[in-house]
Amino acid sequence: MILSVKNLSVAYGTKQAVDNISFNIRPGEVIGLLGANGAGKSSTIAAVLGIEKSAYQELIMLGKSPILHRKKVFQEVGVQFQETNFQDKLTVHEACEQWESLYKQTADVPQLIQTFGLNGKETQLVKSLSGGERQRLAVLQALIPNPKLVFLDELTTGLDTRARRMLWKQLLAMKENGLAIVLTSHYMDEVEALCDEILILKEGKTIFHGTIQEAIHASGKATLEDAYLYFAGEEDWV
Structure with missing residues (x-):
């Protein structure tokens, strides 16, 4: 269970x-x-x-x-909250890197970025992403620890x-x-x-x-x- x-x-x-x-x-x-x-x-x-x-x-x-x-x-365990507040001055790559640093073992982050259609956006500031792109990034972050749940x-x-x-x-x-x-x-x-x-x-x-x-x-x-x-x-x- x-x-x-x-x-x-x-x-x-x-x-x-x-x-x-x-x-x-x-x-x-x-x-x-x-x-x-x-x-x-x-x-x-x-x-x-x-x-x-x-x-x-x-x-x-x-x-x-x-x-x-x-x-x-x-x-x-991964969590995507309804309201995810990202730091304004982080790029997509930095946001993922910051999250990755919290875990001992992680998924293949470049692969996740590709999977979630954010490739090519790595150097963009998170605040410049569209609402849908930010939502995808929030889900991606929840999957960075390669969670079981x-x-x-x-x-x-x-x-x-x-x-x-x-x-x-x-x-x-x-x-x-x-x-x-x-x-x-x-x-x-x-x-x-x-x-x-x-x-x-x-x-x-x-x-x-x-x-x-x-x-x-x-x-x-x-x-x-x-x-x-x-x-x-x-x-x-x-």
Whole structure:
């Protein structure tokens, strides 16, 4: 098991942001955390990463506690946050070099740069990149440690169709090689392309956990998008 989360809860004062969430992920699996803004997706990821304080029955990542053994665990875990702030005066090459220096073992960075369509941009300042290029760089950095597990928060926000599909293709190839992924996304085509299982959250609670086909079947709807809207209670807004 790459990641085991059992009865995880996060509270901000009296507000219960995450309420007893449980899920597991094995090598080569992708799990999608879905829900409206404020449903608890980012709080769940932050708690699993140890950034937010939480209560839990079990939280094991790569066989260890990510809270007690942070340094060792995070040598093999990658993270792409929804908002990645790069230093203004760094070039693409320097940004990658800086990230690479944090890890004992890393992937082939020039190959990643090629794969993510940033070759020829190495000497450009990060701030001069387009929004889509910066997003690709953020995902690339999450993969620099050659991780066994990667967290991708709103993976393809700001990317055009071609760039999104390129990213999916690359991640699916890495998935075939055993990479486990925890993904948040508002794009149901992305979820269908990448995810083996989904958790749909509403007000911090899991209201559905299973495969995409199970979600469609349980909702009585024809598509994942309609099933998601049904479970998330957003049908009235459409």
